[in-house]
Amino acid sequence: MADWDTECDEEPRRKPLSALPEWEPGRWGSSAGERPSSSAWRGGEQRQSPPRENWRSRADRSGGRGGGGGVACEFRRSREQGSVPLCFRLDNSFIGTVIGRGGSKIRELEDSSGSKIQIIKGEYESDVKIFGTDDTQKRAKCLIDDLIKRYGERPERDSKLYGLSYSNSAQVDNSANGPRKPIINWASLRENKEKYEAMKWAGLPPIEKMFYKESKVVASRSEEEVAQWRKESNNIICNDLKEGEKRAIPNPTVVFEEAFQCFPEIMDTIRKVGFLKPTPIQSQAWPIILQGLDLIGIAQTGTGKTLAYLLPGFVHLDSQPIPRVHRGGPGMLVLAPTRELALQVEAECSKYTYKGFKSICIYGGGDRKGQINVVTKGVDIIIATPGRLNDLQMNNIINLKSITYLVLDEADRMLDMGFEPQIMKILIDVRPDRQTVMTSATWPDGVRRLSKSYLKDPMMVYVGTLDLAAVNTVQQKIIILPEEEKRAYTRHFIDCLKPQDKIIIFVGKKLIIPWSYLGCWRRYLPHEEKWWTLLWKHPYLPQ
Structure with missing residues (x-):
């Protein structure tokens, strides 16, 4: 055994x-x-x-x-x-020094002092508790004070002890250690936050947001007619998120002329493209954005959200009291989660050219030097992914203080991809009195938190329901197959396609298939191509 x-x-x-x-x-x-x-x-x-x-x-x-x-x-x-733990508080700026990378420093402090150290992080300060005998507690406290002293920093106020009378022993001798680094008084900064914010944004040019003149036809629509139209247009629902007294929701604009009757060049561009009428979210979003209000647009992909914020953005840029040459930087910023979406928005900007506005698409993986050269020459509209824009921002290549019209496109995807820290850093340098538009396909808690932080008294327009997690106009089927049957099923599926059908196959890796290998599938592919990139993961295909 x-x-x-x-x-x-x-x-x-x-x-x-x-x-x-x-x-x-x-x-x-x-x-x-x-x-x-x-x-x-x-x-x-x-x-x-x-x-x-x-x-x-x-x-x-x-x-x-x-x-x-x-x-x-x-x-x-x-x-x-044991005795009562030794408790004191430290500013959060010192906590990283005490904990160390991966907790290595706090383990070293515990081993050296023979005590147990617990840190409870708060909003601005953290509670530090040291467990053990009186001697080990004092030894650990001295080690923490010495650690802060070695890095040239010490809390501005004595540690706040409760349960034990003990004073801070980390007294810095300036004569012995030389001049000490200046201490940042975080408490004073927080108390004077509004004053420093006013100093930061002083001297900026004025901004105009109101450009909407409601036509008589739109104003004459009754509440019953508007409610019936919203119900028939994919059940559009509008809310005012302003606290206190609510504002009146503008009536929708059913045709383009009702929204842009005062902007003939916008109408010329729309006629050139050949659109017949606006989509439901465009009809309801344009009157709100043109009034200078912040907007949250919740709708599924493919409903025209890009044009809903793009055309009012053109009007906003052109109608500012300061000429473009005197603004010192771009006036419109569109943040998108992926390179593909950013390029798509940039293509829309190029299609609806207005007053010669110059736009640039900034994304990771592109020619960084070329992007910098275009930005430094001067642009009016920036479409960017958060990572690359934050890179250029931190290197003082782009001036974001001139931005007056901000768009957070597909905010839910940006949060899912982990771009919230970059978004926060970017918006620090964007003037707070800007106009902000946020679009999303869903309404999770992260998007709600983002909207409360960076939008001011917004209105919300959503199509369908806020619980939307997938496109509700598309029938979805889930088929689970063994690995050995995927190839046969996929070939049968492609053979059954009609010439006008389109498909996209997402897989784990990319394979390059010779033209001759495709066989009967060749009849559905462009004849001028000699190779086709088939996105398909299967062990029997040639590697």
Whole structure:
């Protein structure tokens, strides 16, 4: 029989660990989850467990797992001899120094002092609790103070202790250590936030947002007619998210002339493209954006959200009181989650040319030097992915203080892809009195938080329902097949396609298939191509 079998058979005859005394939270902190140090004390002397020691060696050394020996006994004694934890507060700017990379520094402090250190992070300050005897607590506190002192920083105020009288021992001697780095008074900065914000944005040119003149036809529509039109147009629902007294939702513009009757060049562009009438979200979004209000547009992909914010953006840029040459930078910024979407928006800008506005698409993976050259020469509209734009922003290549019209396109996808930190850094340099438009296909909690942070009293227009997670006008089928049947099913599916059908196949890796290998599929492909990139993962295809 194996050793572990013997131990398992003998387990019922040994003394269980239930003989431990009841847990007393007051002796170790306010929370029952706060645990004492991994080190143990015998008679006031510190004894640390040997490194890389398993449970069997500890049990054998202390006389087995029962009978009051081993780690359980040590843990009980440490609780009986413990005292109230030493508690103080540190500014969050020092917490990274105390914890270290991967927690290496705080483990070193615990090993050196023989105490247990717990950090509870708050909004601006963190609570630090040191568990152990009085000597180990003071030793750990001195080590923390010395650590902050070595980095040339120290909290502006003494540590706020509660439960124990102890003063900060990290006094910096300027004469011995030379001149100390200036201390950032974070509390003062927070208190004077509004004053510093006003100083940052002082001297900026004025901004105009209101460009909408409601036609008599739109104003004469009754509430019943508007409600019926919204219901027939994919059940459009509008809300005013302003706190307090609500504003009146503008009536929709059913034809292009009702929205852009005062902008003949916009109408010429629309006629040149050949559109017959606006989409439902365009009809309701244009009157809101042209009034200078912030907007949240929730609608599925392919409903015309790009044109809903693009044409009012052209009007906004052209109608500012300061000429373009005197603004010192671009006036419109569109943030998109992917390179493909950014290029698509840039293509729409080029299609609907207006007053000679210059646009550029900035995205990761592109020619960074070429993008910098175009930006430095001067552009009016920037369409960018957050990562590359933040790169140019941090290197002082792009001036974002001139932005007065901001678009967060497909905000839900940007959050899913982890771009929120870059978005926050970008919007720090965009003037707060800008006009902001946010579009999304869904309305998760992350998008709601983003809208509350960066939009001011917005209106919301959503098509269908806020619970929309997928396109509700497309029938979706999920077919689960074994790996060996995927090739045959895919070939049968393609053979059954009609000449006018279109498909996209998403797979894990890309394969280049010779033209001759495609066989009967060749009749559905462009004849001028000699190769076709087939996105298809299958072990039997040539690698």
